[in-house]
Structure formats: C-alpha cells, structure tokens
Amino acid sequence: MNFTIRIADLNIRVFHLYPQTRIFCLDYLVNDEPDFSISVSRRDIDFEREKSIIEDKKAGNSVRNFSDSYLETLAVYRKIANQVIDYNTILFHGSAVAVDGVGYLFTAKSGTGKSTHTRLWREYFGESAIMVNDDKPLLKITDRDVMVYGTPWDGKHHLSHNISVPLKAICILERAKINHIESISSNIALPMILQQSYRPKNPLKMAKILELVDRILNDVAHYKLGCNMDIEAAKVAYNMMNQ
Numbered sequence: 001m002n003f004t005i006r007i008a009d010l011n012i013r014v015f016h017l018y019p020q021t022r023i024f025c026l027d028y029l030v031n032d033e034p035d036f037s038i039s040v041s042r043r044d045i046d047f048e049r050e051k052s053i054i055e056d057k058k059a060g061n062s063v064r065n066f067s068d069s070y071l072e073t074l075a076v077y078r079k080i081a082n083q084v085i086d087y088n089t090i091l092f093h094g095s096a097v098a099v100d101g102v103g104y105l106f107t108a109k110s111g112t113g114k115s116t117h118t119r120l121w122r123e124y125f126g127e128s129a130i131m132v133n134d135d136k137p138l139l140k141i142t143d144r145d146v147m148v149y150g151t152p153w154d155g156k157h158h159l160s161h162n163i164s165v166p167l168k169a170i171c172i173l174e175r176a177k178i179n180h181i182e183s184i185s186s187n188i189a190l191p192m193i194l195q196q197s198y199r200p201k202n203p204l205k206m207a208k209i210l211e212l213v214d215r216i217l218n219d220v221a222h223y224k225l226g227c228n229m230d231i232e233a234a235k236v237a238y239n240m241m242n243q
Contacts (some may be wrong), residue, residue: 005082006030008089008138008149009164014076015039018069021076025152027162029088036083042080077136077153079200085205089140090212091198095155096132096148097121103132103148103165104241106225107196109171113158116229117173117237124234133140134159139167141215150235169221169241176226179236189222 002015005028016022021040022029048071056063081091093173094107095114099121115134122129132148135155140147146167154160167173171181172192194213200206224242227233 004030004032004034005152006032006083006150008087008140008147010035010084010087010089010235012080012083013037016070016072016076017042017045020069021072024073028152035087038079038083040072040075040079044079045071048072048074048078053111077151077230080106082200082202082205084138085198085200085208085212087140088142088212089138090209090216091136092139093136093196094133096137096167098132098163098165099125099129099238100163101165103167104137104238105137105170106173107170107192109167112173112175113229114173115159117225117227117233118230120229120231120234121238124231130161130163131159132161132163132165139216141212141219146216146220167220167224169223169240170216171223171237172223174224174226175228177228178228179227179233181223181225181237181240183240184222184224186217186222188224189217193217193222198237 002013003022004011004013005025007028010036011030011032017040045068051067053063094105095118096103096105097118106117108114133150133154134157138149138151138152147164148167149164150160150162197209197213199209225237
C-alpha cells in the first residue's frame with residue numbers, strides 16, 4: 001500500500017503496512033509526483049516498540065502497549081525526518097501557533113506546559129490565532145526566512161492545520177509564579193534548540209542539522225519566558241516578541 005503526502009513543500013510517497021497510516025495523514029494527501037519515497041517494514045515497527053519500552057523504563061513509568069498501526073506512524077515520521085534534512089528542513093519538538101499569519105514556536109522540557117501556553121494564545125487572540133502544530137512541526141530554512149509547517153504528527157490533542165507561516169520567534173518556557181520574558185543570546189538558546197531538534201545517527205546528516213540550527217539562531221529571535229497558566233502570560237509574551 002502507498003500514498004503521497006505534501007508537507008514542508010515536499011511530496012513524499014509513503015509505502016506502508018496498515019490502512020490507518022493513510023487515514024492518519026488524510027489532510028495532507030496529494031496526487032502529485034513524489035520528491036522522494038520512504039517505506040516502513042516490520043523491523044521499523046519493532047524498533048519503535050523497543051524504543052518506547054526503553055524510554056518508559058528509563059522514566060520509571062509503566063510500559064505502554066502501543067498497536068502496530070500507531071507505531072507505524074512513528075516509523076513513517078522518523079524516516080521522513082531523516083530525509084527532509086537534505087531539503088534544509090528539521091523536525092522540531094514544540095508547539096507552534098500563528099497570529100495574523102506569523103508563527104511563534106514554544107519549546108520546553110516535557111510537562112512544562114507548551115500546549116497549555118499556546119492554548120492561552122488562542123483564548124487571548126481568538127480568531128486571529130491558529131495552531132500550526134502542537135507537537136512536532138517541521139522548520140524549513142530558506143535564504144529569506146524560516147518557515148514553520150503543520151504536520152499530521154500533532155500531539156495527543158491533535159491540534160494542527162495544513163498551513164505554513166514565517167517563524168518570527170522561538171521561546172523557551174519555564175514555570176514561574178510571575179510572568180516575565182527576556183531576549184536571550186544564541187549561546188543560551190543553543191542547547192535547548194538542539195535538544196528539541198531531530199538528531200539523526202548519521203554523522204553527515206547530524207553535521208547538516210548543526211548547520212541548520214545555527215542558521216535558525218541567526219535568523220529567528222529567541223526568548224526565555226517564565227510563565228504561569230494565567231492568560232496574561234500570552235499577552236506578556238506577544239508584546240515582548242513584537243516590540
């Protein structure tokens with residue numbers, strides 16, 4: 001079985017095992033000729049299962065029992081993430097929201113409240129705000145700007161749209177009692193930005209990731225936001241990033 005999707009301005013043919021994978025990607029299906037193809041095998045699914053087990057045990061959590069069809073979607077995105085590096089594109093772990101057609105990307109350690117914060121933006125800005133992707137957007141670095149793209153891999157709440165917008169800022173979240181935000185240097189932002197970027201095992205591709213992350217840090221403003229879960233956090237963050 002196979003289908004073609006378009007994400008990050010690339011047509012990708014996916015050879016898969018389970019029909020649920022096509023359904024998962026339904027909003028991104030196209031009939032165009034592919035720029036490249038990926039295929040998923042039983043071995044790839046087994047790899048995702050073992051990786052999940054290792055992560056659960058490391059975190060001290062109960063081992064989750066995922067279906068093969070769900071694990072196939074993870075395997076598909078891993079293969080896509082590896083290929084799109086050649087097209088100056090990075091899979092990034094964060095929650096991206098757009099306001100009036102401009103993107104803002106929030107990232108943090110797991111459980112800090114990325115999704116909660118972007119929900120506050122949608123509440124504060126109403127119809128002017130739209131989710132790009134709540135978990136794993138793609139970032140394409142061009143000669144003009146950095147674009148952030150929606151993808152089907154959009155977190156447990158499935159919040160995303162098949163859109164792309166220019167990325168204005170990346171903001172690292174921390175919990176705080178009082179909302180405050182500051183611009184930070186590239187040296188301070190680098191460890192978190194790199195940690196939240198897809199990091200392939202192939203050394204040549206990893207070298208390309210480092211190059212792309214450096215370009216992101218040069219082209220996109222970066223901030224650190226201490227925030228509580230009050231809607232004022234959205235106002236504080238937006239005002240600073242649009243001075």
